[in-house]
Amino acid sequence: MESTRTGRRAGPVRHRIRWLAVHGFVRGAxxxxARRGDPQGRLIADPAVRADPVAFTEELRARGPIVRAAAVHMTVDHKIANDLLRSDDFHVIAMGSNLPKPLQWVANRTRTGLLHPLEPPSMLSVEPPQHTRYRKLVSSVFTTRAVAALKDRVQETAETLLDQLAGAGTVDVVERYCAQLPVAIIGDILGVPDEARPRVLEFGELAAPSLDIGLTWSQYRTVYRGIEGFNDWLSAHLEQLRRTPGDDLMSQLIAASDDGAQLTQQELLATAGLVLAAGFETTVNLLGNGIRLLLDQPEHLGTLAARPELWPTAVEEILRLDPPVQLTARIAKVDTEIDGHLVRAGEGVILYVAGANRDPKVFADPHRFDLERENAGKHLSFSGGRHFCLGAALARAEGEVGLRTFFERFPDAKLAGDGSRRETRVLRGWSSLPIELGSRAAVSARP
Known part of the structure; x- marks a missing residue:
C-alpha cells in the first residue's frame, strides 16, 4: 500500500505487525x-452486544453513572457524556493511543502514512490548535447558508431516485436509495464527477469498520484496501480540481487552503477526505435506520401523513433512538473525579452516545418513539463541544427530505425480509434492507 508520507509501499509484514499491535492483541484479550463479563470485552467481542446494543446499554445504566471496565471507564449517563464532550480536561482518542506502552510504540512505528479517520491529521483525532485551524477552514466554505441552499437539491435528487424505483416491486432500499441520495448530494457539493461516485461509495463501505478496534485480520485487510483506494482517488481528485476548479465547495476548500490557510498537502487530504466520507457514510445509516424504525411502528406514518410538520421531530427521534454513530471516547489529561469516580490521567472513557440518548433523567419514557417529544433534539448523536459534527444541518435536511419523500411516494411500503446489519460497532446501520414498495405509488410532484 502506498504511503502518502514516505512514498514507500507498506508491505504485508508491516501490516501484519500493525494489526497484531492495534487489533489482534485487543481482540484476543x-x-x-468477555467470558468474565467485563463490559469492555463484551463491547468488542460479544456479537450479542452488536445485535442488541440497547440491552447492553441498559445493563451499563443499572451499574451506575460510570462503570469501570478492564482498561477504560464507560458511561451511558447523558450529563456525564455531555460534560466530557465539552471538557478541556479530556481529549480525543487516536487509533492505538490508549494501548499499553509497548504496543503504542509498535503502532507508532508501523503507521502506513495512509489517511485514517482516527489518526492525525484527521479532525477526529486532534485537538487545538490543529483542530481549530482545520475546522476554521472547513467552516469557511461549509457555511449554514451553503447548506441551506442545498435543500432543494436534496428534494430533486430524492425524487429522481424514487422515480427510478417506480414499479420495481421489492428492492434493497439501502442499495437503491439510502446510499444513493447522500453520495449524490455530497458528490455535487464537493465536485465528485458522476462516474466516480460508485467508487467513492465502495471505498466508504470498505473502510466503515476503520473506527472499530479489535478487527479480524480479514476485516483489517478489507479496511485498508478501502482506505488505500480512497487515498489514491482523493489525491488525484484534488489535483484535478486544483488545475480546473469548479464552483463546488471542494474547490473552495482547496482555494482557501492555498490562500493563506497554510495546510500541508497531507492536512488538506485528511480534511477533505473526512468531509467527503462523513458527508455520506453516516447519512446512509440515518436513512436506513429511519425507514426501518418507521416500518416497525407504522402508526407513526399515518400521523406524519396527516401532520407533515412533525417530520423534523421524527428525524430527531430517529437520531436519538438509533444513532448512526453509537459511541465515542475521550482520554483524561489530568486526574478527574466524575460523580465520585476517579479517572486518572491517561485513562480512557467510552461515551456510549446511544445509551445517553435514552437516559430517563433527560428523556421521559426514553424507549418510546414520540413524534411530539419537546426535547428530542437534546440527543448527543452529533457529538458536542468543539468536535460537534460540522455536517449536522445537512444530515438533518437529508434525513427529513429523504424519509418524507420516500413515504409520500410509497405509502404502502413494508418490510420484505429481516435485512442485515453492518458488522460494525461504532457505526450502526443496515447493509441491506429489503422493502416491498407496494402497488400504490404516488406520482412525483415535480413539474
Whole structure:
C-alpha cells in the first residue's frame, strides 16, 4: 500500500505487525474478558452486544453513572457524556493511543502514512490548535447558508431516485436509495464527477469498520484496501480540481487552503477526505435506520401523513433512538473525579452516545418513539463541544427530505425480509434492507 508520507509501499509484514499491535492483541484479550463479563470485552467481542446494543446499554445504566471496565471507564449517563464532550480536561482518542506502552510504540512505528479517520491529521483525532485551524477552514466554505441552499437539491435528487424505483416491486432500499441520495448530494457539493461516485461509495463501505478496534485480520485487510483506494482517488481528485476548479465547495476548500490557510498537502487530504466520507457514510445509516424504525411502528406514518410538520421531530427521534454513530471516547489529561469516580490521567472513557440518548433523567419514557417529544433534539448523536459534527444541518435536511419523500411516494411500503446489519460497532446501520414498495405509488410532484 502506498504511503502518502514516505512514498514507500507498506508491505504485508508491516501490516501484519500493525494489526497484531492495534487489533489482534485487543481482540484476543477482549474474548477472554468477555467470558468474565467485563463490559469492555463484551463491547468488542460479544456479537450479542452488536445485535442488541440497547440491552447492553441498559445493563451499563443499572451499574451506575460510570462503570469501570478492564482498561477504560464507560458511561451511558447523558450529563456525564455531555460534560466530557465539552471538557478541556479530556481529549480525543487516536487509533492505538490508549494501548499499553509497548504496543503504542509498535503502532507508532508501523503507521502506513495512509489517511485514517482516527489518526492525525484527521479532525477526529486532534485537538487545538490543529483542530481549530482545520475546522476554521472547513467552516469557511461549509457555511449554514451553503447548506441551506442545498435543500432543494436534496428534494430533486430524492425524487429522481424514487422515480427510478417506480414499479420495481421489492428492492434493497439501502442499495437503491439510502446510499444513493447522500453520495449524490455530497458528490455535487464537493465536485465528485458522476462516474466516480460508485467508487467513492465502495471505498466508504470498505473502510466503515476503520473506527472499530479489535478487527479480524480479514476485516483489517478489507479496511485498508478501502482506505488505500480512497487515498489514491482523493489525491488525484484534488489535483484535478486544483488545475480546473469548479464552483463546488471542494474547490473552495482547496482555494482557501492555498490562500493563506497554510495546510500541508497531507492536512488538506485528511480534511477533505473526512468531509467527503462523513458527508455520506453516516447519512446512509440515518436513512436506513429511519425507514426501518418507521416500518416497525407504522402508526407513526399515518400521523406524519396527516401532520407533515412533525417530520423534523421524527428525524430527531430517529437520531436519538438509533444513532448512526453509537459511541465515542475521550482520554483524561489530568486526574478527574466524575460523580465520585476517579479517572486518572491517561485513562480512557467510552461515551456510549446511544445509551445517553435514552437516559430517563433527560428523556421521559426514553424507549418510546414520540413524534411530539419537546426535547428530542437534546440527543448527543452529533457529538458536542468543539468536535460537534460540522455536517449536522445537512444530515438533518437529508434525513427529513429523504424519509418524507420516500413515504409520500410509497405509502404502502413494508418490510420484505429481516435485512442485515453492518458488522460494525461504532457505526450502526443496515447493509441491506429489503422493502416491498407496494402497488400504490404516488406520482412525483415535480413539474
Amino acid at each position: 477482549s474474548k477472554l474478558l
